[in-house]
Amino acid sequence: MTKPTIKDVAEMAGCGIATVxxxxxxxxxxxxxxxxxxxxxxxxxxxxxxxxxxxxxxxRSKTIGVMxxxxxxxxxxxxxxxxxxxxxxxxxxxxxxxxxxxxxxEADAVTTLLAKQVEGVIxxxxxxxxxxxxxxxxxxxVPYCLIFNQPxxxxxxxxxxxxxxxxxxxGEKIIEFKHRNVAFVAVRFTQSERSLDRFHGLCEAYxxxxxxxxxxxxxxxxxxxxxxxxxxxxxxxxxxxVLFASxxxxxxxxxxxxxxxxxxxxxxxxxVGFDGISVANLVSPKLTTISTPxxxxxxxxxxxxxxxxxxxxxxxxxxxxxxxxFRTGQSLSHARxxxxxxxxxxxxxxxxxxxxxxxxxx
Amino acid sequence: MTKPTIKDVAEMAGCGIATVxxxxxxxxxxxxxxxxxxxxxxxxxxxxxxxxxxxxxxxRSKTIGVMxxxxxxxxxxxxxxxxxxxxxxxxxxxxxxxxxxxxxxEADAVTTLLAKQVEGVIxxxxxxxxxxxxxxxxxxxVPYCLIFNQPxxxxxxxxxxxxxxxxxxxGEKIIEFKHRNVAFVAVRFTQSERSLDRFHGLCEAYxxxxxxxxxxxxxxxxxxxxxxxxxxxxxxxxxxxVLFASxxxxxxxxxxxxxxxxxxxxxxxxxVGFDGISVANLVSPKLTTISTPxxxxxxxxxxxxxxxxxxxxxxxxxxxxxxxxFRTGQSLSHARxxxxxxxxxxxxxxxxxxxxxxxxxx
DNA sequence: GTGAAAGCGCTAACAG
DNA sequence: CTGTTAGCGCTTTCAC
Numbered sequence: 001m002t003k004p005t006i007k008d009v010a011e012m013a014g015c016g017i018a019t020v021x022x023x024x025x026x027x028x029x030x031x032x033x034x035x036x037x038x039x040x041x042x043x044x045x046x047x048x049x050x051x052x053x054x055x056x057x058x059x060r061s062k063t064i065g066v067m068x069x070x071x072x073x074x075x076x077x078x079x080x081x082x083x084x085x086x087x088x089x090x091x092x093x094x095x096x097x098x099x100x101x102x103x104x105x106e107a108d109a110v111t112t113l114l115a116k117q118v119e120g121v122i123x124x125x126x127x128x129x130x131x132x133x134x135x136x137x138x139x140x141x142v143p144y145c146l147i148f149n150q151p152x153x154x155x156x157x158x159x160x161x162x163x164x165x166x167x168x169x170x171g172e173k174i175i176e177f178k179h180r181n182v183a184f185v186a187v188r189f190t191q192s193e194r195s196l197d198r199f200h201g202l203c204e205a206y207x208x209x210x211x212x213x214x215x216x217x218x219x220x221x222x223x224x225x226x227x228x229x230x231x232x233x234x235x236x237x238x239x240x241x242v243l244f245a246s247x248x249x250x251x252x253x254x255x256x257x258x259x260x261x262x263x264x265x266x267x268x269x270x271x272v273g274f275d276g277i278s279v280a281n282l283v284s285p286k287l288t289t290i291s292t293p294x295x296x297x298x299x300x301x302x303x304x305x306x307x308x309x310x311x312x313x314x315x316x317x318x319x320x321x322x323x324x325x326f327r328t329g330q331s332l333s334h335a336r337x338x339x340x341x342x343x344x345x346x347x348x349x350x351x352x353x354x355x356x357x358x359x360x361x362x
Numbered sequence: 363m364t365k366p367t368i369k370d371v372a373e374m375a376g377c378g379i380a381t382v383x384x385x386x387x388x389x390x391x392x393x394x395x396x397x398x399x400x401x402x403x404x405x406x407x408x409x410x411x412x413x414x415x416x417x418x419x420x421x422r423s424k425t426i427g428v429m430x431x432x433x434x435x436x437x438x439x440x441x442x443x444x445x446x447x448x449x450x451x452x453x454x455x456x457x458x459x460x461x462x463x464x465x466x467x468e469a470d471a472v473t474t475l476l477a478k479q480v481e482g483v484i485x486x487x488x489x490x491x492x493x494x495x496x497x498x499x500x501x502x503x504v505p506y507c508l509i510f511n512q513p514x515x516x517x518x519x520x521x522x523x524x525x526x527x528x529x530x531x532x533g534e535k536i537i538e539f540k541h542r543n544v545a546f547v548a549v550r551f552t553q554s555e556r557s558l559d560r561f562h563g564l565c566e567a568y569x570x571x572x573x574x575x576x577x578x579x580x581x582x583x584x585x586x587x588x589x590x591x592x593x594x595x596x597x598x599x600x601x602x603x604v605l606f607a608s609x610x611x612x613x614x615x616x617x618x619x620x621x622x623x624x625x626x627x628x629x630x631x632x633x634v635g636f637d638g639i640s641v642a643n644l645v646s647p648k649l650t651t652i653s654t655p656x657x658x659x660x661x662x663x664x665x666x667x668x669x670x671x672x673x674x675x676x677x678x679x680x681x682x683x684x685x686x687x688f689r690t691g692q693s694l695s696h697a698r699x700x701x702x703x704x705x706x707x708x709x710x711x712x713x714x715x716x717x718x719x720x721x722x723x724x
Numbered sequence: 725g726t727g728a729a730a731g732c733g734c735t736a737a738c739a740g
Numbered sequence: 741c742t743g744t745t746a747g748c749g750c751t752t753t754c755a756c
Contacts, residue, residue, distance in 0.1 A: 031726085049749085056418050072440065074436065077434065098443055255646075379744095
């Protein structure tokens with residue numbers, strides 16, 4: 001009933017356990033005769049190695065850990081699939097944890113991963129500049145590679161896209177489309193530094209063009225009350241003609257929320273996303289967004305890690321930026337000049353001087 | 363540099379390793395004094411238990427394995443997240459593998475999982491009636507629970523929705539909406555038995571209502587050339603007024619494909635999906651579909667497994683059907699009576715007698 | 725060619 | 741209360 005061990009095989013084959021190990025691993029000499037008997041016994045018993053015993057002896061778990069905020073966002077699901085695929089191709093298993101955008105959960109997860117003796121870790125943290133999870137990784141002697149994060153300051157291995165530059169491209173594009181009043185709808189910056197980076201990129205483009213700073217609408221990562229947020233937004237900033245969402249899922253939710261309050265995309269207002277998830281290209285209007293190689297982030301980072309592991313060293317402490325692309329969809333159109341009617345329809349007041357929903361770049 | 367072991371702690375604390383184990387695990391008596399010294403040494407050294415050593419000794423890996431076809435379909439991503447969450451809450455880690463709808467990969471994955479000494483497995487297979495992966499699980503003494511699958515024949519533990527009944531509901535609904543000519547767009551049955559079950563449900567409803575058997579369009583799980591498939595479909599069956607897709611992602615792809623060939627949903631043709639993924643409710647038209655508790659499948663199955671593990675027995679060999687719900691969206695409308703114009707516009711030929719795209723229920 | 729034995733990190737008797 | 745010891749399954753010298 002209980003799983004056969006190497007000992008059982010040895011017994012049945014009438015030899016020592018060392019011989020079994022040698023034969024089954026092809027790691028040493030063996031006479032044709034015993035070889036035969038061992039193979040026989042092993043298959044008869046349905047023997048397979050117990051990897052735990054092996055790990056303990058070899059000090060190699062052949063496992064890598066993965067930590068992402070969630071799997072609900074296809075961006076991470078795809079990346080994890082990329083990780084899994086490369087890992088498997090190289091003989092590694094993957095232990096998965098979701099930290100749910102929570103700092104403490106991140107730290108816990110890393111601890112567990114490390115306790116399981118993973119040989120390497122692929123992870124995304126809320127804020128690389130301030131992450132006990134990352135600090136723990138730096139303290140441990142286990143190589144890792146960040147994905148999605150593009151850490152500033154301290155040099156660490158990472159594979160991602162240059163969020164700021166990409167968002168800047170978005171800014172330039174929408175300016176090209178004559179949009180002067182943009183609102184950045186963002187997953188709370190404390191939950192996602194990527195979100196903040198993207199905001200910065202947008203700001204750069206706008207400030208450089210001599211326009212005002214974008215309006216900011218922060219929402220929880222679960223996108224609670226978008227309708228309320230929008231009501232507030234359009235009340236304060238009725239001139240807003242385009243929304244830039246910090247990720248595609250949020251952008252889709254925005255489009256839906258806008259519809260709910262009677263605004264059509266892109267006729268009444270434009271929306272741009274960020275990520276390039278495949279479903280965003282299936283819907284109507286097709287989402288205009290930054291297309292990023294999510295899956296590749298996972299696979300590339302994992303390949304880096306696997307290579308490093310093979311050479312018993314850590315991956316280079318440098319940030320690798322994968323290419324991104326501005327993907328033209330249908331959700332962004334040219335800003336229409338406001339006519340008297342719409343002016344009258346919306347609140348005619350100028351921007352309030354202390355808009356509670358606005359923040360400044362750090 | 364290398365991780366401290368219990369031995370290092372013992373040394374620093376000036377005691378035996380058993381004492382360290384006892385103190386840190388709270389598994390035995392200890393004087394306040396040594397206790398102090400051990401705790402001190404442990405924290406000074408940054409000691410954490412090596413779970414591999416622990417597993418070997420205790421014969422418990424505190425790990426469960428998960429195998430799904432892919433993470434690209436949110437249905438599975440959500441379920442995995444459910445698994446992960448419950449697992450973590452109960453002190454288990456999760457090893458993830460994606461088998462990519464491939465039988466051989468499924469078998470391999472299960473073997474690896476078993477070798478890693480997982481204590482239980484949550485899995486979805488292409489075809490439970492014919493799966494070497496499942497056979498391997500039945501042979502091993504490791505408890506498991508299927509998700510999404512609803513195995514017929516041999517009794518096995520499973521948590522899912524009753525695909526056939528749910529699809530039957532869809533059938534009844536679209537009949538209620540006056541659709542006589544439906545096409546079932548399905549992920550290849552060999553890749554997904556769920557897909558087949560759903561087809562059966564639809565057939566039941568149609569046959570029972572005295573209508574002809576639905577037309578079947580099988581596509582690969584990657585949804586290759588939908589446009590070509592549609593061209594063919596409408597060429598042969600110009601009377602088709604509704605498409606029932608075997609899952610939501612496919613349904614969204616169908617809507618997009620229909621758009622590409624100039625057909626609008628639901629004006630020109632209706633589309634119904636299956637799964638109830640959240641994004642399907644964000645798009646326009648909102649997808650009419652069967653809403654299923656994907657995440658709950660994962661969490662429920664895992665809870666079952668964890669409970670079983672706690673009592674050192676296998677989960678009950680019975681299929682648990684979770685509730686589903688017909689979700690009214692906007693992609694299904696009443697069939698319009700064909701007028702002369704549209705008759706003329708499409709091929710006027712009757713159904714061909716040997717339609718290559720049609721199949722019969724088994 | 726092959727077996728005996730040590731030891732990976734840990735827990736659980738069992739003495740003291 | 742605490743230390744010694746055996747042993748979980750495996751690989752790897754090291755003798756024979």
